[in-house]
Amino acid sequence: MPHTTRRARERAETRERIVEAALHVLETEGPSALTVRRIANDVEYSAPVVYQHFANKGALMAELVAHGHHLMLAGFAHVAEEPDVERRLTRTASEYVRFAGDHPHLYALMNGTAVDAEARRHAAEAAIALLRELLTAWSATHAVPLPDLDEACEIIWGTLYGIASLGQLDTVGNERARRLAQQALQALLLGWRAEAGA
Amino acid sequence: MPHTTRRARERAETRERIVEAALHVLETEGPSALTVRRIANDVEYSAPVVYQHFANKGALMAELVAHGHHLMLAGFAHVAEEPDVERRLTRTASEYVRFAGDHPHLYALMNGTAVDAEARRHAAEAAIALLRELLTAWSATHAVPLPDLDEACEIIWGTLYGIASLGQLDTVGNERARRLAQQALQALLLGWRAEAGA
DNA sequence: TAGGAAGTCTAACAACGTTAGGAGTTGCGA
């Protein structure tokens, strides 16, 4: 029965088209334009069709969050070649803030309260794992024993998140936020080094 | 004409009752319960009455944001007696994170995208001024020249904001977030000290 | 070829923010 596989493929395709249409609307017109009817219109279907692919609007938005994390991780990829660990860490941080500035609405959805907290946490797992990896490498190569890796991870995570969010404000701006993130990360690492050295 | 003053007082009173009802609903039942009809019901009026006191729901929410900042600043007040500058700074930071944990929905409203960014910035001015004050005092007493006070301010602001937001997650929690904020602030200050000392 | 499954649409529901228009009350001047 090859027809059933074709059906399944078509289903997956329209599902993907829905996600892409939603992403496009969100990024170009903001969250207030992200309505079920609008998305359905853009993929040339009626609204109820969306509910054949997603239980509700929240599930679709959760998918956008996951999509956003994939995009972000892809942006991190080209930094992986950087040989110096500390620079790899700081450049990743810079890339993170840049992503927030380039995709403000998507970034807000990835971190705001519109999407279920559990779904957000799950989507962020890969990025957190990357940060943990970078931090352990830094700790090892610089011989700075971090008393609690999880804590250090969460501190950096929170710091970058906060500064990236600051960058959304007109009074701060993106490139300034990137500089701030650099400074903050430098200061944090220097502080931990000083702690270990004392 | 004393009646006009009485009218004005009554107007101000119902306005205040609206704000308090809205605050109560937000804090106890979250932002999804914060509807105009619900608030009007709680103050025993019909919905349109709300619009005699606020141009729209956004204006009411902006008022809640301002209210939230007053509450937060009141929480900072008792820390002002602390004689040691660095401890005053760290305890204020701890109080900030505690506030976020004690009033999660209000805190989210104060920092999320639901309320106009300009209104939020304006409401936060006093708190930012306090942070700047604390930081200049710290810089002076510890003889650590900060190359850019504004940047240092924004870094701490962003860091605390990010970590406080992390504290909203079930996986982190409030007291842990307070510890993280302490650690982060210590590390930042230590890092700046090390920078200046080098 | 008959019948059931799958896909899609129109129509509707409840709830939301918001506005228009009309009652009812209050207070001042003639």
Next chain:
DNA sequence: TCGCAACTCCTAACGTTGTTAGACTTCCTA
């Protein structure tokens, strides 16, 4: 005291949102 003006408040409605029910069409299988 009467009537006019202002103020206060409510009912009713509009347009939009997320979401669901039910009917109609299309297509594959038996």
